[in-house]
Amino acid sequence: MPTIFTKIINGEIPCFKVAEDENFLAFLDINPNAKGHTLCIPKKEVNKILDLDEETYVQLMLFSRKVGKALEKTVDCKRVGMSVIGLEVPHVHVHLIPLNEMKEATFQHKVKLSNEELAELAEAIGAKVE
Numbered sequence: 762m763p764t765i766f767t768k769i770i771n772g773e774i775p776c777f778k779v780a781e782d783e784n785f786l787a788f789l790d791i792n793p794n795a796k797g798h799t800l801c802i803p804k805k806e807v808n809k810i811l812d813l814d815e816e817t818y819v820q821l822m823l824f825s826r827k828v829g830k831a832l833e834k835t836v837d838c839k840r841v842g843m844s845v846i847g848l849e850v851p852h853v854h855v856h857l858i859p860l861n862e863m864k865e866a867t868f869q870h871k872v873k874l875s876n877e878e879l880a881e882l883a884e885a886i887g888a889k890v891e
Contacts, residue, residue: 769788785801789883793858794856794871797859801854802853805817808847810853831888832857839861841858846868
């Protein structure tokens with residue numbers, strides 16, 4: 762059964778897309794820890810990051826770095842944190858979280874953004890992805 766992320770990749774579920782290439786997709790988390798919280802995923806459905814083949818793993822990190830650099834230029838933060846946990850959705854995903862306080866990295870603290878704010882933010886970050 763396809764994961765929610767596969768359904769997003771296939772266009773069955775909408776997302777606030779930040780960046781995309783033939784192998785990866787980045788989109789805003791709709792239940793973010795902080796403004797700009799972005800997920801980077803491989804289009805190939807794999808459950809655990811260490812189960813990715815080495816080339817896909819490296820390419821996912823490079824893709825995440827590009828998105829993270831754009832995020833840093835767009836959202837005021839001390840740094841962009843990166844986390845790979847993967848317990849909620851059995852599809853590899855890298856969390857890129859703008860951080861100003863440690864609580865933003867705990868997945869206990871959430872912020873609310875309107876769909877309009879998310880759409881504007883996704884476009885702003887995406888415009889800075891090189």
